[in-house]
Amino acid sequence: MTANLYQPVSAEIAEIIDESPTIKSFVVVPDGEFPFDTGQFVELALPGEGEAPFTPSSSPSVTEKMEITIMKAGRITGLLHECGKGQPVGLRGPYGNGYPVDEFAGKHVYIVGGGVGLAPIRSLFLTLVDRIGDFKSVVCRFGARTPEDFIYKNTLFGAWQKLDGVEIKLTVDQANGDWDGNVGVVTTILNRKDVDIENAVAVVCGPPIMMKYATVSLLDFGFAPSKIYLSMEKNMSCGVGKCGHCMLGKYYVCKDGPVFTLDQIDKYPDIWE
Amino acid sequence: METAFISKLKPLLHAVAETMDVYVPRKVDEHYVCSRYDPEAQAEPEWNEIRMCTPVKELLFPLREMAAAFPEPVEPQPVKPFAVFGLKACDLRSLEILDKVFMEEGFEDPFYIARREAMFSIASDCTAPGESCFCNLLYGKPYAEGGFDLNVSRVTDGYIVQPGSPKGRSFLFAHASLFGDVPDALLAERTELRELGQRRLADVHQELPVDAPLRTIVERGYASEAFDEEARTCVECQACTRVCPTCHCFYFHDTKQDDYFARMKMWDSCMRMGYAGVAGGANPRKILGDRLRHRFMHKFVWFFDRYGLEMCVGCGRCIDAESGDVDMRRVLRRLSDECLGMGQKAVQAPK
Numbered sequence: 001m002t003a004n005l006y007q008p009v010s011a012e013i014a015e016i017i018d019e020s021p022t023i024k025s026f027v028v029v030p031d032g033e034f035p036f037d038t039g040q041f042v043e044l045a046l047p048g049e050g051e052a053p054f055t056p057s058s059s060p061s062v063t064e065k066m067e068i069t070i071m072k073a074g075r076i077t078g079l080l081h082e083c084g085k086g087q088p089v090g091l092r093g094p095y096g097n098g099y100p101v102d103e104f105a106g107k108h109v110y111i112v113g114g115g116v117g118l119a120p121i122r123s124l125f126l127t128l129v130d131r132i133g134d135f136k137s138v139v140c141r142f143g144a145r146t147p148e149d150f151i152y153k154n155t156l157f158g159a160w161q162k163l164d165g166v167e168i169k170l171t172v173d174q175a176n177g178d179w180d181g182n183v184g185v186v187t188t189i190l191n192r193k194d195v196d197i198e199n200a201v202a203v204v205c206g207p208p209i210m211m212k213y214a215t216v217s218l219l220d221f222g223f224a225p226s227k228i229y230l231s232m233e234k235n236m237s238c239g240v241g242k243c244g245h246c247m248l249g250k251y252y253v254c255k256d257g258p259v260f261t262l263d264q265i266d267k268y269p270d271i272w273e
Numbered sequence: 274m275e276t277a278f279i280s281k282l283k284p285l286l287h288a289v290a291e292t293m294d295v296y297v298p299r300k301v302d303e304h305y306v307c308s309r310y311d312p313e314a315q316a317e318p319e320w321n322e323i324r325m326c327t328p329v330k331e332l333l334f335p336l337r338e339m340a341a342a343f344p345e346p347v348e349p350q351p352v353k354p355f356a357v358f359g360l361k362a363c364d365l366r367s368l369e370i371l372d373k374v375f376m377e378e379g380f381e382d383p384f385y386i387a388r389r390e391a392m393f394s395i396a397s398d399c400t401a402p403g404e405s406c407f408c409n410l411l412y413g414k415p416y417a418e419g420g421f422d423l424n425v426s427r428v429t430d431g432y433i434v435q436p437g438s439p440k441g442r443s444f445l446f447a448h449a450s451l452f453g454d455v456p457d458a459l460l461a462e463r464t465e466l467r468e469l470g471q472r473r474l475a476d477v478h479q480e481l482p483v484d485a486p487l488r489t490i491v492e493r494g495y496a497s498e499a500f501d502e503e504a505r506t507c508v509e510c511q512a513c514t515r516v517c518p519t520c521h522c523f524y525f526h527d528t529k530q531d532d533y534f535a536r537m538k539m540w541d542s543c544m545r546m547g548y549a550g551v552a553g554g555a556n557p558r559k560i561l562g563d564r565l566r567h568r569f570m571h572k573f574v575w576f577f578d579r580y581g582l583e584m585c586v587g588c589g590r591c592i593d594a595e596s597g598d599v600d601m602r603r604v605l606r607r608l609s610d611e612c613l614g615m616g617q618k619a620v621q622a623p624k
Contacts, residue, residue: 004348004383006340006525006538045536047343048529052552074552090343208555235551237524240380243541244522245549247567250575255380269495273557 005240008045008090009034013083014065019151020144023116024081025057025069030091033063038127039098039120039231039259043239044068045090046083052076053095053236055258057119057152059126069119069151095239096258099124099203099229105134108195112214114143114186114206118151120231121205125160132165139195140168143186143210147172147179187213192221205231212272215262225263232257232271277445277452278459280431282318282358286310288448289356293393296332298325298359304593307331307357320427322401324361324588328518330371332357333388340384340525340538347535349383356393358425363408363586365396365420367518373580374521384538393440396421398467402474405589407602410481413587415470426463433463481602485612488583491573493615494608500569501562503604506597509561511542513591513599514568519584522548543568569604 011034015027028044036042038060045051052074058067072081083089101124109128113121121142128138144150150157150170161168171182171189182189186206202218204211211230218228234246234253241255249268251257265271279285289295295310298321307327310318332355339347368389375385399406399415408414417424422441426433433455436442445452514520524541527534541548544564550556558564576584585601592600 004341004346005380006382006536007346007348008341008343010344045343045527048527048534050525050527077552088344090341233551233555234557235549241377242374242380242382242521243524244543244571245524245541247549247571247575249570250578270557273555 006092006238008043008051008092011089011091013085013087013089016083016085019069019153020149022149023069023071023151025067025151026080026083027065027067028089028091029065034066034091034094035063036060036066036094037098038101038123040094040096041236041239041254041258042066042068042091042093042095043236044080045092046076046079047088047090049079050076051090051092052080053239053254055120055123055231056094057122059123059130061127061130069116069122071116092239095236095254097256099127099259101127104128104201106136106199108136108200109138110195110200110202110218111138111140112142112186112190112202112204112206112218113140114210114214115145115149116151117206117210117231118142118156121203122152124203129163129166132163135165136199137195138166140166141171141186141189141194142168143171143173143189143206145173146176148176185213186210187217190214190217190221197222201227201229203229203231208233208272219262225266226261228262230260230262230265232260232265234258275435276455276460277434278431278455279434279452282320282425282432284451285425285432285434286318286358287312288451289358289393289395289444292354294353294355296355296357305359307359310358318358320400321359321361321397323399323403323406324363324590325359326516326590326593328516328590329357329360329364329367330518330521332392333368333371334375334382334385334521334523334540337537337539338384339535341536343534343536345533349387352387352391354391354393356395356422358395358397360394360396360417360421361399361588362396362415362417363406363413363588364518365394365417366408366411366413366586367588368394369420370519370576370580370582370584370586371521373582393444394421394423396424396437398424398426398463399470400427400466402470402477403589403593404477405592405602406474406587407478407481407589408587409471409474410478410487410605411583411585411587414467415474416467426466428459428462428466433459478602481606484609487585487605488573488577490605490609490612491569493612495566495570497608497611499604499607499611500566501560503599503607504562504565507544507561507565507599508597509544509546510596511544512594512596513601514542514544515540516590516594518588518590519572519586543571565599565604569608 011030017025236254241252246253298305304326305321375382396417
């Protein structure tokens with residue numbers, strides 16, 4: 001008989017890391033290996049309460065555990081934030097297509113991220129760094145509301161900046177404390193000379209409003225819509241293209257996404273709603 | 274055996290009931306509902322002139338079922354074979370549509386498949402298409418040409434039974450003593466009655482346009498104000514999607530039991546306000562008209578793009594069930610008029 005695709009596997013929260021006032025990372029250890037491709041998402045369940053979709057923020061090279069970074073935004077995420085170590089959870093997936101990293105080979109990878117959108121990007125970043133020689137460069141432009149709102153501060157402000165082949169610029173909407181970097185939304189640190197656009201792909205992940213304006217800038221710089229990779233956030237529920245909640249035009253974001261190139265979806269109005 | 278004759282329905286259904294639970298139409302007011310057949314009952318089973326108002330999906334993808342449990346997993350249980358009598362061509366087409374979704378390779382829904390495989394479908398010709406029927410606009414006919422195990426056509430003094438699958442043929446073979454041969458005259462009568470059914474159906478919707486495929490009409494009408502305007506009387510009762518034999522949206526509802534957690538899979542409706550909303554409050558379809566547009570686009574354009582057939586069978590159940598007077602035919606007619614207008618403008622433009 002066909003396996004039950006709606007049944008989660010058992011897992012446990014092994015560690016919790018405070019990332020920002022509203023964001024925590026959870027180290028989740030499933031019963032057995034749980035391989036995934038970077039950019040794919042999982043359904044994380046709090047038994048008896050419900051589940052929600054998240055893209056793991058850890059490298060897919062680690063399969064015995066994964067990190068999931070969660071912003072407190074709704075009922076399930078609020079309950080997860082109250083959980084402690086040892087909390088039993090359920091995991092389904094992985095679902096969707098993920099980032100086509102092999103197609104990025106030989107190119108500059110221009111990554112634009114904001115807020116908790118850095119979670120899927122961290123997984124992609126770690127994947128790219130593992131084989132950094134395959135890419136012309138990895139150029140990151142990340143934004144957050146305030147310096148405190150950046151997640152992964154230790155590595156973001158430190159080790160990642162020193163990696164060969166990687167260039168990172170950060171910005172905040174509002175500076176405070178001893179922030180001496182750029183102040184302004186993420187589009188203010190995008191520049192058409194950041195990468196050789198003819199030989200580059202762009203990856204955008206963040207709040208819809210940020211994605212919308214970052215995409216406008218990228219198009220203005222001359223990026224082809226087929227070279228702009230967007231992580232779309234919709235209400236992915238079943239994960240297998242049936243329940244209908246995450247439809248974006250003819251696509252099921254859960255099955256055909258969550259990563260789309262702009263040319264796949266730009267014919268649908270209001271993709272940022 | 275190509276076709277067989279039987280004078281009463283009762284012996285036929287009685288034979289089916291020997292090994293299966295049987296569901297039959299039962300008339301309640303002006304509609305037929307699907308109910309369990311009692312082989313002990315004296316009365317001859319009812320003949321539904323048109324489709325039952327209950328969609329057949331209810332037997333395959335119930336309103337509410339347990340889809341997962343925690344910590345002990347739940348697996349689909351074997352399903353006792355069951356038969357449904359009185360399915361119409363539109364119902365069989367709805368099964369074809371649901372199969373695309375729930376039997377998709379690599380994404381099979383085991384609960385649906387277990388029931389689907391246990392189902393014995395006994396179709397019957399429509400003898401009086403209803404006022405809301407518009408299957409003829411979606412390539413439908415008032416009789417089935419395939420997709421059934423058995424098909425029953427009413428003729429003078431009895432019924433012609435035709436098998437449509439190996440299961441159906443085995444059934445007729447096993448119960449050969451119940452059936453007689455079909456004289457040519459009765460086959461000719463069946464053809465005449467079927468043609469009459471088609472003419473009646475065409476008469477009901479003389480004014481409905483068929484100049485362009487419905488998917489073209491709907492796709493070109495994406496920006497039409499028709500959706501907002503036609504949705505004005507909608508009261509969001511969601512009856513249209515519940516009673517639709519092809520709508521298959523569902524949501525999960527997690528519950529706590531004494532010693533386990535259960536995840537229920539329950540019907541949902543894209544006409545519901547919070548349907549597409551995400552944590553944090555974003556919702557791509559806050560406006561009712563946008564949700565009506567989505568329903569039309571999904572049914573006539575996006576499902577077709579994906580699976581090669583429309584997700585509407587023209588059964589008209591949504592029109593009968595509608596408490597807010599949103600008539601799918603009226604929306605389609607409006608979009609068609611607008612589409613025709615656009616075409617004329619396009620032709621006139623070069624002058």
